[in-house]
Amino acid sequence: MSATTPSSVLETEHREIAxxxxxxxxxxxxxxxxxxPENGDMPPADLRTYVRRRSAKLGFYAGDHPEELxxxxxxxxxxxxxxxxxxxSGCPLAPYAxxxxxxxxxxxxxxxxxxIEQYLKPLVRGEATRCLALTEPNAGSDAFHLTTxxxxxxxxxxxxxxxxxxxxxxxxxxxxxxxxxxVDAGGGEGxxxxxxxxxxxxxxxxxxxxxxxxxxxxxxxxxxxxxxPAEAVIGGEAGVxxxxxxxxxxxxxxxxxxxxxxxxxxxxxxxxxxEYARERRAFGERIxxxxxxxxxxxxxxxxxxxxxxLTLACARLVxxxxxxxxxxxxxxxxxxxxxxxxxxxxxxxxxxxxxVRGHPLEFLYRYVRMMTIIExxxxxxxxxxxxxxxxx
Numbered sequence: 001m002s003a004t005t006p007s008s009v010l011e012t013e014h015r016e017i018a019x020x021x022x023x024x025x026x027x028x029x030x031x032x033x034x035x036x037p038e039n040g041d042m043p044p045a046d047l048r049t050y051v052r053r054r055s056a057k058l059g060f061y062a063g064d065h066p067e068e069l070x071x072x073x074x075x076x077x078x079x080x081x082x083x084x085x086x087x088x089s090g091c092p093l094a095p096y097a098x099x100x101x102x103x104x105x106x107x108x109x110x111x112x113x114x115x116i117e118q119y120l121k122p123l124v125r126g127e128a129t130r131c132l133a134l135t136e137p138n139a140g141s142d143a144f145h146l147t148t149x150x151x152x153x154x155x156x157x158x159x160x161x162x163x164x165x166x167x168x169x170x171x172x173x174x175x176x177x178x179x180x181x182x183v184d185a186g187g188g189e190g191x192x193x194x195x196x197x198x199x200x201x202x203x204x205x206x207x208x209x210x211x212x213x214x215x216x217x218x219x220x221x222x223x224x225x226x227x228x229p230a231e232a233v234i235g236g237e238a239g240v241x242x243x244x245x246x247x248x249x250x251x252x253x254x255x256x257x258x259x260x261x262x263x264x265x266x267x268x269x270x271x272x273x274x275e276y277a278r279e280r281r282a283f284g285e286r287i288x289x290x291x292x293x294x295x296x297x298x299x300x301x302x303x304x305x306x307x308x309x310l311t312l313a314c315a316r317l318v319x320x321x322x323x324x325x326x327x328x329x330x331x332x333x334x335x336x337x338x339x340x341x342x343x344x345x346x347x348x349x350x351x352x353x354x355x356v357r358g359h360p361l362e363f364l365y366r367y368v369r370m371m372t373i374i375e376x377x378x379x380x381x382x383x384x385x386x387x388x389x390x391x392x
Contacts (some may be wrong), residue, residue: 005305006305011081013078014074017078021082024060025091033092057126076319084311087264095261106194106234107119112234115234130173132179134179135164135166148164149183151184160178163220164220164223165221166210166218167221168217170218171206179192179194180193193239194239194242195228196232196234197232206221213370214367214370251325251328252325253323255332256318256328256332258336259331262336263335265371266307269347270304272346273349276346276350287349297346300345310334311334329376329381330385340368340369347365
């Protein structure tokens with residue numbers, strides 16, 4: 001896109017960081033991605049590990065985490081621009097060079113010193129990965145409607161029982177954050193509580209494995225009376241029953257990260273459409289001269305610019321201390337739905353060429369669809385915004 005686009009006014013604030021990340025992707029990741037088989041949607045685990053650790057060494061991976069933990073202390077708006085750059089690059093390895101979409105880990109905000117040392121620091125350095133076990137088979141979007149229980153035993157520890165589903169990265173994670181409904185020894189309710197444990201914990205096992213449309217792996221986790229010490233509660237005793245409030249904070253930032261990635265993907269898809277429309281000829285004209293093709297591309301540009309401006313504005317508010325859930329919900333809703341439409345239009349401009357297996361748009365068409373589902377479906381985002389408007 002041209003530097004004259006409206007969003008460039010906000011993008012210039014952290015341009016050096018974004019440009020450095022883009023240069024890293026082009027210099028190191030694009031050549032690696034070129035060696036991947038055309039039919040392989042998910043890069044091998046060892047390659048993802050290399051990308052993560054290399055990015056962490058350069059200061060990009062968990063850029064918003066404090067320097068004393070191994071991060072770069074970046075403002076959140078800079079992190080949003082990095083995720084946008086990853087999506088825009090078109091490189092399938094670029095998303096793995098940045099920490100996941102669930103925002104600041106609860107370990108950063110509420111973790112004890114021991115939890116930060118044992119789990120968070122290796123995560124920030126790219127030496128470990130984690131997964132988040134929140135969704136349950138019969139809950140879906142109502143993520144905090146929990147049937148997984150954590151019962152306090154006589155020694156003050158906990159016994160966790162239940163099933164979690166659609167857990168990303170569970171097959172390769174070193175540790176897991178599990179959200180369960182706390183129950184005390186007398187049967188009283190303690191509310192949603194987050195626990196952290198290694199994936200090698202006895203009686204914790206991976207159940208069913210799923211594969212998404214674009215090759216991403218999802219897993220079921222089974223907790224069969226997993227016994228944990230009291231110190232496994234994130235935040236210690238103060239964390240019992242606090243996962244709902246703490247989780248909203250993390251989810252809001254995570255939704256802005258998803259929005260940024262969607263904006264980058266949409267911009268990349270638009271660029272592909274523009275390039276093709278300038279080159280492809282039909283009936284003696286470049287197809288970009290035809291009004292219906294122009295409609296696809298101009299409408300896409302308008303929507304992409306609006307989504308980018310909204311996301312960047314919300315990220316700036318986070319840096320100023322304003323983390324309203326409805327802001328993140330509105331940005332995620334707008335950007336994810338926009339990305340789906342833009343990729344669809346660009347594929348339409350390409351015709352059969354874009355539909356063929358192995359074409360970048362064919363992959364994006366499958367990949368981007370999940371963005372309207374992860375981190376809360378579009379319908380959930382609308383509920384959040386509606387309630388903020390006093391409608392629910």
